[in-house]
Amino acid sequence: MQKYAIGVDIGGTGMQIAYIGENDGIIKKVQIPTEAKNGGADIIERLSIEIENLLDENIMGIGVGTAGQIDNEGVIRSCTANFKDWKGINLKTELETRFNLPAQIVNDVQAMSLGEMIYGYSYPNMISLALGTGVGGAIINNGKLYRGTNGSAGEMGHAVLVPFGKECPCGSQGCLETYLSGTAIEKRYLELSGEEKKGQIIFKQDDEYSKQVVDEFLDYLAIAVANIANTFAPDAVVLSGGVVGSLEPFMDDIRTRSLQFTLEANKEVKILRSNLLSDAMILGAASTIFTEV
Ligand SMILES: [Zn+2]
Missing domain, CATH: 3.30.420.40 (ATPase, nucleotide binding domain)
Known part of the structure; x- marks a missing residue:
């Protein structure tokens, strides 16, 4: 039944x-x-x-x-x-x-x-990285959600990428979220150019500032993905959230960049964009x- x-x-x-x-x-x-x-x-x-x-x-x-x-x-x-x-x-x-x-x-x-595991990519070992207004994450281990001792496992958005880097809403500094969120991309563009632009536009533009913002973003994302791959050795790292809509043309680049930091054993990890409803x-x-x- x-x-x-x-x-x-x-x-x-x-x-x-x-x-x-x-x-x-x-x-x-x-x-x-x-x-x-x-x-x-x-x-x-x-x-x-x-x-x-x-x-x-x-x-x-x-x-x-x-x-x-x-x-x-x-x-x-x-x-x-x-x-x-x-x-x-x-x-x-x-x-x-x-x-x-x-x-x-x-x-x-x-x-x-x-939802991804049941209705999208059904890999038993899968790490989600959600790039939206903030950055979230989750760990699927042997087909089950891994929650850790206190339930909050998977918050990769608050892994520190840059020592004493940009201030994060969580109270720490230099978190992945402060470099990889939609908000972070727009802030960085404003910082460099003095102009406000939507994230989707920045990813499409070819001017010097957009190129720099996207180039920095891709490096940070590649490091994050490689760290995840080396830590968890998952089948796949699945990127989701609002920013992912702009990433299709960059997927090969993200893979190439992340492989520079990925251990030999983890080089086969799949880097995917969520295709979920x-x-x-x-x-x-x-x-x-x-x-x-
Ligand atoms: Zn944080």
Whole structure:
């Protein structure tokens, strides 16, 4: 018999809540604004109304992918500043108490990687690097999400690339996120040229500043990919997030550059762009209910 769960994606601007079948995928989906500035209690209140509307007796549980670092008990340990009163909430207990159903809470990139494994590239050993407004990551190990002791494993965006480099929203300096995020690319262009330009435009332009920004970006990305390959020896490093839309013409270049830093044993690692549909996150979140994470 098919299993059913509610899958939830809580992003910086919007929340998606869906009724999901293990085989059928998304059966029904609603979308509402997150309104993160109104605080965690308000998010949970509005989210619960939508879950309630979708629930029926076939639902086995609620799987959530959310922004922030989530520990193995389902507590939000830290999050970006735009999420007011989100840190410290035990989202797992909140949902389990309200609905009397099991709930699983993972980070949004972890949810997306589970979606990637089930509905996209199905490599058992796969590392995700999500290049968006920030930089996130996740580790799929032997077909399972690797969460580490405290749940937050895979946050490669905050591996330091440059000692005492650019200041990162996480409080550290020189993190990969400060060189590889969409925001970082635009900031670097502004720094060099004095002009504001969207990331997609910078990747397409041929002027001296754009070339320099893209060249630096490709080197940093190549180092990040090689470090990941040497640390995890995965089947594939899968790049996702908003920046990846601009990377198609650069994939061979990224491979060539990263091979300079990759150990002989790991030179066969695949470097791929995610080809997932936008629903990967809720599908991945729901999968935490169908199979143990
Ligand atoms: Zn950081």
